[in-house]
Amino acid sequence: MSEGQVKKIMYVNRKAPYGTIYALESLEVVLIAAAFDQDVSLVFMDDGVYQLKKGHQTKGIEVKNFQPTYRALDDYDVNKLYVEKEALEARGLTEEDMCVPVEVFSAAEIGKLMDEQDVLLSF
Amino acid sequence: MLHIVNKSPLERSTLDSCLAAAQPGAAVLLIEDGVYAATRGNAAESKLRAASARLEIYVLAPDLEARGMAQALAEGVKPVDYAGFVELVVQHKNCQSWL
Numbered sequence: 001m002s003e004g005q006v007k008k009i010m011y012v013n014r015k016a017p018y019g020t021i022y023a024l025e026s027l028e029v030v031l032i033a034a035a036f037d038q039d040v041s042l043v044f045m046d047d048g049v050y051q052l053k054k055g056h057q058t059k060g061i062e063v064k065n066f067q068p069t070y071r072a073l074d075d076y077d078v079n080k081l082y083v084e085k086e087a088l089e090a091r092g093l094t095e096e097d098m099c100v101p102v103e104v105f106s107a108a109e110i111g112k113l114m115d116e117q118d119v120l121l122s123f
Numbered sequence: 124m125l126h127i128v129n130k131s132p133l134e135r136s137t138l139d140s141c142l143a144a145a146q147p148g149a150a151v152l153l154i155e156d157g158v159y160a161a162t163r164g165n166a167a168e169s170k171l172r173a174a175s176a177r178l179e180i181y182v183l184a185p186d187l188e189a190r191g192m193a194q195a196l197a198e199g200v201k202p203v204d205y206a207g208f209v210e211l212v213v214q215h216k217n218c219q220s221w222l
Contacts, residue, residue, distance in 0.1 A: 012219060014140065022222075046140055086143070111144035114219055115124055122220045 026123035041080035132167035
């Protein structure tokens with residue numbers, strides 16, 4: 001990557017938060033990559049929308065609750081968070097259930113955004 | 124862009140997720156257990172055929188062959204070998220793997 005060139009990088013999150021390590025790993029990569037000043041966006045589709053469901057309480061399963069980290073993303077200038085409309089509806093969730101400000105788009109609209117990216121990283 | 128699906132359509136919903144997002148003219152490559160979607164008689168065959176009107180559908184032939192399904196390849200799906208896989212990746216600007 002040549003110096004000064006800003007790439008559009010999209011992180012695609014499609015898995016529920018604690019059953020697998022994907023959600024946490026994605027967040028770690030986003031935070032590391034945030035240091036490089038790229039045009040970053042995060043997409044939450046399918047079970048990935050559960051990552052942002054307000055009110056995670058993980059004490060009982062003795063796993064780190066990483067939900068507060070999503071609220072810190074804005075401090076790293078990561079503020080393009082897109083959530084799939086159909087995924088929310090299929091899970092009885094609404095935008096108000098999300099722990100951070102997001103934009104809600106249909107799967108097709110998200111597909112259009114994908115088309116515009118230089119790089120997509122899937123989790 | 125290129126979309127890659129590697130899960131059986133009867134075990135996971137990744138093919139549905141892919142088809143819902145993919146824009147007209149995009150390419151979809153089925154690999155590993157994803158190849159079952161491109162076989163005659165599979166429950167996903169009709170939705171794949173409908174999608175082939177607006178998307179280019181490819182299947183990785185070695186994965187079909189490994190599963191004894193090479194003769195069952197559905198109409199409208201183009202088989203590619205590993206070199207063809209690389210060619211698809213090179214031809215497209217970007218790529219989404221529906222893990």
